[in-house]
Amino acid sequence: MDTQHDNALAHALAAIPGPVPPSGVIHVVIPHTSRFTVVGNHLAQHAELSLVAIGVGVHIQSLPAGTEVGIKTLTARFPEGEVKIACALRELEAHGYLRRTRVRLTKGRVATRTVFCNQPGAVLRGGVVPVAGPAVRSAAPTLVREHIRVPEPVAVPEPTAVPEEPRPVPEPVPVPEPVPVPEPVPVPEAAHPPVRLPLRTAPTQPRRPLPHPQALTPELRQAASALLADLRRHAEELVLSEEAVEELVPGVAAWLERDATTDAIRRALTADLPKPLRHPARLLRHRLTALLPPPLPGVHDLAAPRRAPVTPFQTCDGCERAFRSHEPGHCRDCRAQYWEAA
Structure with a gap:
């Protein structure tokens, strides 16, 4: 009972005339x-067009005249993005199915005129004029070849023995020459800007401020300035300007205020320098901020923590049970009994 039998499909396959192919x-x-469009195999089975371009071409051919077929409109209609739709339209334009020209309207406005041709090869051979297809089959414009038959001149019968007045020879009807369809002048379109995807990078963290001492005394300023100016003796790359030294003085003063020695500060600032070093002031600012040591702990901070006083155990004089108390005596239960007896 759980197996579904598609009888309609079986009857449809049985009604197919001729042998059924073994595969495919x-x-x-x-x-x-009603509501159908005739599509040529040259488009449906095109060897160079992509599947998206073939689908977009068939969709445009099935639309009524005057329907918007821009990139924004097709992107809102189909799940493909603007990049795929634009590539498909360019493929159709390259193979002659689509032509987009810019025309100037009234009041100086410019609009894009889109023309879709269902048989580009027929246009190249000439003798084709665009007409609208029947409403029953499709509302899309199609191209129909018009054959114009030129009437042959009527032969004049030879005069017989009976003299008759000669009949007037009908003049051939002038046949209008086929007016060739002027090809629209291609307007060079602006180059499509490259699609730039957003970079998936981590958000930049705000730069930490340079540390400052609690009180920038003249002695700290002098010592910090001298240490920064002396760095180029230990590392040739660390040549600082006077403006950079004045900017970094508070950071070195904060290290000195936290009882860091000049040798420790010099080693922290000159160790493992990158090569080449392009911005020495920025590097020193980063190291003074990121490697700032904590303040030295005081004497009381280093002392061992005092243990809380522990109450010793006592033995009850009445029931010999252990209990905590600073003085010997009786436990809680024995004291309650003695109080009741008293």
């Missing part, structure tokens, strides 16, 4: 009576 697709052809 099997076509069940049901004639359309």
